[in-house]
Amino acid sequence: MSNEKIQAELEKYEANVAKALAKFPERKNIPEQRLYTPLDIQGDDYADEISFPGVYPYTRGVQPTMYRGRFWTMRMYAGFSTAEESNKRYRYLIESGATGLSCAFDLPTQIGYDSDDPISEGEVGKVGVAIDSLADMEVLFDKIDLGKVSTSMTINAPASVLLAMYIAVGEKQGVPADQLKGTIQNDILKEYAARGTYIFPPRPSMRLITNIFAYCSKNVPKWNTISISGYHIREAGSTAAQEIAFTIADGIAYCEAAIKAGLDVDSFAGRLSFFWNAHNNVLEEVAKFRASRRIWAKVMKERFHAQKAKSMMLRFHTQTAGSMLTAQQPNNNIVRVALQTAAAVMGGTQSLHTNSRDEALALPTAEAVMIALRTQQIVAYESGLADVIDPLAGSYYVEAMTDRIEKEAMEYIQKIDDMGGAVDAIEKGYIQKEIQDSAYKWQMDVESGAKTIVGVNKFQIEEEPPKGLLRVDASVGVKQTAQLHEMKAKRDNAAVQKALTDLKTACEDENENLMPHILNAVRTYATLGEICGVMRKVFGEYEAHVSL
Amino acid sequence: MEDIAQELLNGSRLALSRAITAIENEYDNATAIMKKLYPHTGHAYVLGITGPPGAGKSTLTDKLAKEYRKQGKTVGIVAIDPTSPFSGGAILGDRIRMNSLTLDEGVFIRSMGTRGSLGGLSHKTADAVKAMDAFGMDVIFVETVGVGQSEVDIVKAADTTMVVLIPGMGDDIQAIKAGILEIGDIFAINKADHDGADKLVTELNMMLDLDGVMKEWRPPIIKAVANQNIGVTELVETFKKHHDHIVSSGQLTQRRTERTKNEMLDLLSSNIGSYITRNIVDTGKIDKMVEDIKAHKIDPYTVVSEILQNMLK
Amino acid sequence: MDKRIRVLVAKPGLDGHDRGAKVVARALRDAGFEVVYTGLRQTPEQIAEAAMQEDVNVVAMSILSGAHPHLFPKVVDLVRGKGMKDCLIIGGGVIPEGDIPALKAAGIAEVFTPGTPTGKIVEFIKTNVK
Ligand code: B12
Ligand SMILES: Nc1nc2c(ncn2[C@@H]2O[C@H](COP(=O)(O)OP(=O)(O)OP(=O)(O)O)[C@@H](O)[C@H]2O)c(=O)[nH]1
Ligand SMILES: [Mg+2]
Numbered sequence: 001m002s003n004e005k006i007q008a009e010l011e012k013y014e015a016n017v018a019k020a021l022a023k024f025p026e027r028k029n030i031p032e033q034r035l036y037t038p039l040d041i042q043g044d045d046y047a048d049e050i051s052f053p054g055v056y057p058y059t060r061g062v063q064p065t066m067y068r069g070r071f072w073t074m075r076m077y078a079g080f081s082t083a084e085e086s087n088k089r090y091r092y093l094i095e096s097g098a099t100g101l102s103c104a105f106d107l108p109t110q111i112g113y114d115s116d117d118p119i120s121e122g123e124v125g126k127v128g129v130a131i132d133s134l135a136d137m138e139v140l141f142d143k144i145d146l147g148k149v150s151t152s153m154t155i156n157a158p159a160s161v162l163l164a165m166y167i168a169v170g171e172k173q174g175v176p177a178d179q180l181k182g183t184i185q186n187d188i189l190k191e192y193a194a195r196g197t198y199i200f201p202p203r204p205s206m207r208l209i210t211n212i213f214a215y216c217s218k219n220v221p222k223w224n225t226i227s228i229s230g231y232h233i234r235e236a237g238s239t240a241a242q243e244i245a246f247t248i249a250d251g252i253a254y255c256e257a258a259i260k261a262g263l264d265v266d267s268f269a270g271r272l273s274f275f276w277n278a279h280n281n282v283l284e285e286v287a288k289f290r291a292s293r294r295i296w297a298k299v300m301k302e303r304f305h306a307q308k309a310k311s312m313m314l315r316f317h318t319q320t321a322g323s324m325l326t327a328q329q330p331n332n333n334i335v336r337v338a339l340q341t342a343a344a345v346m347g348g349t350q351s352l353h354t355n356s357r358d359e360a361l362a363l364p365t366a367e368a369v370m371i372a373l374r375t376q377q378i379v380a381y382e383s384g385l386a387d388v389i390d391p392l393a394g395s396y397y398v399e400a401m402t403d404r405i406e407k408e409a410m411e412y413i414q415k416i417d418d419m420g421g422a423v424d425a426i427e428k429g430y431i432q433k434e435i436q437d438s439a440y441k442w443q444m445d446v447e448s449g450a451k452t453i454v455g456v457n458k459f460q461i462e463e464e465p466p467k468g469l470l471r472v473d474a475s476v477g478v479k480q481t482a483q484l485h486e487m488k489a490k491r492d493n494a495a496v497q498k499a500l501t502d503l504k505t506a507c508e509d510e511n512e513n514l515m516p517h518i519l520n521a522v523r524t525y526a527t528l529g530e531i532c533g534v535m536r537k538v539f540g541e542y543e544a545h546v547s548l
Numbered sequence: 549m550e551d552i553a554q555e556l557l558n559g560s561r562l563a564l565s566r567a568i569t570a571i572e573n574e575y576d577n578a579t580a581i582m583k584k585l586y587p588h589t590g591h592a593y594v595l596g597i598t599g600p601p602g603a604g605k606s607t608l609t610d611k612l613a614k615e616y617r618k619q620g621k622t623v624g625i626v627a628i629d630p631t632s633p634f635s636g637g638a639i640l641g642d643r644i645r646m647n648s649l650t651l652d653e654g655v656f657i658r659s660m661g662t663r664g665s666l667g668g669l670s671h672k673t674a675d676a677v678k679a680m681d682a683f684g685m686d687v688i689f690v691e692t693v694g695v696g697q698s699e700v701d702i703v704k705a706a707d708t709t710m711v712v713l714i715p716g717m718g719d720d721i722q723a724i725k726a727g728i729l730e731i732g733d734i735f736a737i738n739k740a741d742h743d744g745a746d747k748l749v750t751e752l753n754m755m756l757d758l759d760g761v762m763k764e765w766r767p768p769i770i771k772a773v774a775n776q777n778i779g780v781t782e783l784v785e786t787f788k789k790h791h792d793h794i795v796s797s798g799q800l801t802q803r804r805t806e807r808t809k810n811e812m813l814d815l816l817s818s819n820i821g822s823y824i825t826r827n828i829v830d831t832g833k834i835d836k837m838v839e840d841i842k843a844h845k846i847d848p849y850t851v852v853s854e855i856l857q858n859m860l861k
Numbered sequence: 862m863d864k865r866i867r868v869l870v871a872k873p874g875l876d877g878h879d880r881g882a883k884v885v886a887r888a889l890r891d892a893g894f895e896v897v898y899t900g901l902r903q904t905p906e907q908i909a910e911a912a913m914q915e916d917v918n919v920v921a922m923s924i925l926s927g928a929h930p931h932l933f934p935k936v937v938d939l940v941r942g943k944g945m946k947d948c949l950i951i952g953g954g955v956i957p958e959g960d961i962p963a964l965k966a967a968g969i970a971e972v973f974t975p976g977t978p979t980g981k982i983v984e985f986i987k988t989n990v991k
Pocket of ligand 2: 427428429545546599600601602603604605606607608641642645693694738739740741742772773774775776
């Protein structure tokens, strides 16, 4: 049908709609068009914009065969209490068919404090595993072969230290660094913007990140040195377009910093990975994933003149949206997670964490985690969604929305460029403000009923308080502190001091790569708090820029 | 708390806080408190910090306060933020830039909403400053709301007024500059880590040249990077110079006389206003008067003279 | 008289979840309250001192990291220790139901968990503030 013909038919259809509307008014608050047609994607050139899987601009996916070869990595984020407890949970997950590990650290660890620091009181082991030194890391990976498993660590400001510990555990297990596989999150910009576990100001933080890029490209070549994360931005309240726009702007800032530090774009870009959110609006999410791949490919090619195909591929981990899971009627969350999983899979994710039904109540129980993992397995093996590559391509709606999200995101990226890039935009509080505004709008839409959340503002029931929640024993802090003191009494303290002094000198010289110095310190069993303490002294601490 | 004013004078920080609340909310005891505090005021050096929104006023105030603390001086801070004309609510967002001062016993920070006042301060700012003064604060900062050009009440409230400007404000700066030239005793060009700081210094210098031929105090322009603590000691030294200047030139006395006069007149008119509200409006007498005036039984001039005569009896 | 309800919205401890705290702060502002937001990583001592200097009517704390059993009561004690007898102290976040009685016994007037409409928080404050 020619476009003119379609246009004519569309007008007839619209006339019918007008008649129908008189009798059957539509639901309010639906931002999308009623219907999408070929007219909405007239501008799309298949070769330039959509193309084939494994082919620039990768709209349809980064690998030529996608899940027909291997499913995505089913990677369940976990960790709580002591290293010993978390080690048990990891081994349970591996036995249940999880194909990668994902470590959650407690807040003191993520902010570079030891368990015996007064500021850590009440927080040790609460929301992740407490790691004070290499000794804890050895226990965490006890009987887990680092040569086989791939490990993702959600660690940012002190990422260099935890990576060094991982390398050191590998050494002890006899696994050379160049065989280690995994990811550190290492994305400080979104910490300032949305996640909150920052330590140092932007400049030294960016230096640490580029140091890691440089060190790993030589010594730990299979390691994903950063996971540039939109997940947290979305969870903090952003829209889908904002999620990918702010994150890609962060990605641009990292590339610029690395290039400025003298690295060749193709030497590090292939190890960059991304981290997206899978929200409830299935089709919008699929469009978002597709748009993100297309934008990044163009950015790498056109802006950074990357040569290698790998540098242009946006590979991503996905986590289902915890913020969409409700404390009310928690079993409903299983269904939400299934839909979110469908979105991630149809969007072509490389790995996935699925949240548990008790998300809004406490850290998940082992049973709840099992259901969440099974959800992935059901989608993989039973649903058929993984059988055909990019199954929604060609849908007028999904293609049009892919274009729309790309456009909206590019407008944000342009605005951020005009402000001097992501670092400046964050320092000005711009990104934070945009996210907050969206979060507030969301809340008001739920409260006004413009948005329905089942069980929260519609279809509510009286419920018994939930039972059988996971509880982290309050004595974890005491136990962990005792172990820390024991370890400190045993180690060679002179060696620790020497390593820390050496690290301090290295911090003061901007041209020095800090990774080897941190690794040395870690090997002496210097603690995370001691190492970060040295860096705090030299680098200072970040002060947040909040305006409501 | 029995006698808030006395406890304040005895050094109770809670009493200071409660006194400011009483003043701000116009509690019945507010006047009594102020009467008792008044004899103990007049010792503090009051510094006004003004400038456009987001210029770094709070960040600078934080750093300046720390510098004064190093010199052993005690510091009070009154920080004003705009009250929403729609909801009457306010986000008082200055304090968050001063969190590290919170636990310093020699510092007291109080945030206030403008509550309908348009001059960049709140109606009760001056009295809050007096309460801190009576409490014994050596230096008191008053941070205004982010101002445009008309909001210049700060000059009336402060001994020294510092205007904070930032580079890259585009054309706005022209409009703002015109308004603030007269009020700045000192100009801080903050965010000098951004491009355009030198250009702004030059522009400002030119404007001051035109403006200041006859003046005995030429406002210094100082570059600063508040969040890196750059320019802060220099600013404090400049405050000292300005303070010495206004003392030796007699300007301080002059400014304070002027301020006392203004405050007295304000107090008087606000008391008259509330007398009228209480006796004429709230009692409903006004309706009868309006009717009579409308019916031309009497003229409004006579009515007002009568009200005033009654009031003065 | 020109009285406004003043609220300190505070984030004690190391918890970085601030979406809820910021949403609540804005909703309170829109309900006509004067709101001071502390930002992240405040110690109980800082929160109590800020509450006193600002003479707030309400201290509203948000914790989602599970550190509430330790931190909430500590703030209550410190705020009361400053002589702020009338100050209403409330909390919110991911707080298991089972923990709430102990928190109330420790002086937290009410605890608001996920899914609470902000209007309910506003109402609670208006009804209970002294
Ligand atoms: C969004 C979110 C995040 C975002 C936070 C973004 C941000 N800037 O806030 C991101 C992705 C960054 C994040 C990170 C983490 N998270 Co998180 N996160 C959530 C999630 C999914 C939703 C929270 C939310 O913002 N909801 C929306 C807002 C509007 O609701 P709210 O905060 O609940 O607020 C409402 C009420 O609770 C109440 N309220 C809240 N505060 C206050 C305060 C007052 C005074 C009042 C009156 C009311 C009130 O009123 C609000 C309006 O209804 C929850 C699970 C869930 N569904 O609740 C997990 C959750 C809180 N996170 C959790 C964890 C473990 C983490 C991490 C620590 C994981 C890790 N180990 O790295 C990190 C670290 C974060 C950090 N720096 O502290 C756990 C905490 C476990 C526990 N308490 O036992 C939870 C419960 C998930 C889970 N089940 O595992 N998270
Ligand atoms: N780059 C840079 N940023 C600064 C500087 N001074 C302050 N800032 C940042 O600018 C932002 C605004 O600073 P504030 O101190 O809140 O500004 P303000 O003038 O008090 O703002 P309002 O009270 O809202 O009018 C914050 O993010 C500060 O960290 C500076 O010298 N350089
Ligand atoms: Mg300010």
